[in-house]
Amino acid sequence: MGLRDWLGLRHELPHRRRLVLVFLSFAIPLILWSVVSYVPWIWHPLVHVTETGGVDYFSTGMDVDRAVFAQEIANMAKAGLKAPAGYRVNPLYFQPPHAVARAFYTAFTTPPRLPTEPWLHQSLGHSIRTIFWGFAISSIFGLPLGILCGTYRFFAKLQEPFIEFFRYLPAPAFGALCVAILGIDDAPKVAIIFIGTFFQQVLVIGNTVRKVDPSLIEAAQTLGARGLRLLTRVVIPASIGDIYTDMRILLGWAWTYLIVAEVVGTMSGITYFINQQARYRHFDNVYAAIAMIGVIGLGCDMAFAWFGTVLFPWKRRARKTVSRVKKFPARSPSPAAVPPPADAALSPPFGAENSET
């Protein structure tokens, strides 16, 4: 198993090796995280005090800087007092993997501190609803507009220059305006996600539709398709698979707008949860909540990708192309060796062309 098997330029990897690499792509960051968390002499910049000794401002359970701790040990030795004791720890905001893993479960089971606060699942539900509406409203307008821009020069020239300009305006910049216009509840949040998604959506889908092979359209025209039918029977089906992929990517972008959207007006959803937990110094929950956004995002994307192969079977590129051509006998240049070509072989039943036509 040479190096070239793994690192050959554009060299396809076999299935098993791909799986190993996929596993490693998650395992390597996890291992690094574990090393920093569990190997006591790596990083661990603080000392968790177990015995105060003679230091009057120490208390058991407090974390002090290692340099300070060492200084105090020296001071106590000089003064003839009892030295403090403790062990090295990481800061509280750096949580080890097992704590975050546990929080994945416990964050759901911990009741909120105040009766008015939502549970984690309610916060997540709220966030997903915000994303859904922002993305849905954007798609209702963006999808048809994008298809029109990609199909007709008229719409492309009428809309794309302005959209091109508008998409450079950062969506969060509209936060204050959205609150002024739409109030402080969910509406401005949905609006931020809409602004963040819509303009990209029109351009991206327009581009995808423009890439439809013009010879397919010409072929359809020679087969009698014209007008709106060219759009509905050729342009849209020819691009729908790629549009679907675009929509998956755009949905990913919508997720990245979620946190900015949720701080607009009254903070809500997963952002509110993360902020509250950070305030209570439950950093394990904070990490778990952030990771959950990733898990939900990736999970949705994978589900959509799978569903895409069901919806668009022709996009499943065959691994092995059926190759029936190979069995055709070669036409030999020597007349004696020529197997009668199908043309000649079939001629008796049809008779000579002259008499028949």
Next chain:
Amino acid sequence: MSLNPIKLPDYREQSPEVAARFQKIRERAVVLQVRELRKNFSANGGSHVAFENVSLDLHRREFLCILGPSGCGKSTLIRIVAGLDEASGGEILIDGHQVSGPGPDRGMVFQGYTLFPWRTVKQNVMFGLQMRDKDANTADSEARQWLEMVGLAKFENAYPHELSGGMKQRVAIARALANEPSILLMDEPFGALDALTRCKMQSYLLQIWKKVNVTVLFITHDLDEACFLADRIMVMGTNPGRVLEVIENPVPRPRRAAQLLSPEFLALKARLDELIHGPADAEEEKLPVIKLTEAGDEVE
């Protein structure tokens, strides 16, 4: 120095059977009339003639090949006949009616297959029938019959990407024929296929053409292909694109591979070669020799 030791007959000599066949073809109705067709391109601010003075009559069930080097405008010509490009002058009549825009009366087979990847083989063949609002059952059974004719009935539910190039092109032919066009336009349809598949496809095409009431206008730059398929061959030249000669093919039908070495075939091919590449003894352009490498055994 003559490189022509074999004595070939005159390419205009026809056996009585072939002559009688051409006589019958000439008596048939004219399907396609091209009158004084001209096409200009504007490039770099100037206007440049792609081709001019192209006239042509195509009779019912005739097989005509347009042969020419690249740049002679043969593809533009067939696209204009299909209605995909506009002529700069002249007119085109199909069954006596002037052509404007593409239509199902002129089926087209492109070099690049152009099958709809989202439709199965059968659905591809059904496309034209659906565009003419045939009901689903009729379209279905007609599509099946066309697939049987091109020998792909077993693959009706396959997607185009699962087929080989030759099979894709057979589907494209079935799809064009399903519309029962009065003329089938083929723009170098076998150009993307390997040599062996190409030979096979030529035989297939002749078989299909024999069974179907269709006139064929076929573009190629391959001399053998033109000689093997055509009734008449229209040879075009470049700068500007124009018709050099329209030749009646003296090779009798039915055609078979063995005829590739028959005297008529070779005579025809020699004439086509002369038209396309200029006279055999014309001075060939010498390439500047930059580095001369000899094998060292005194054999060139």
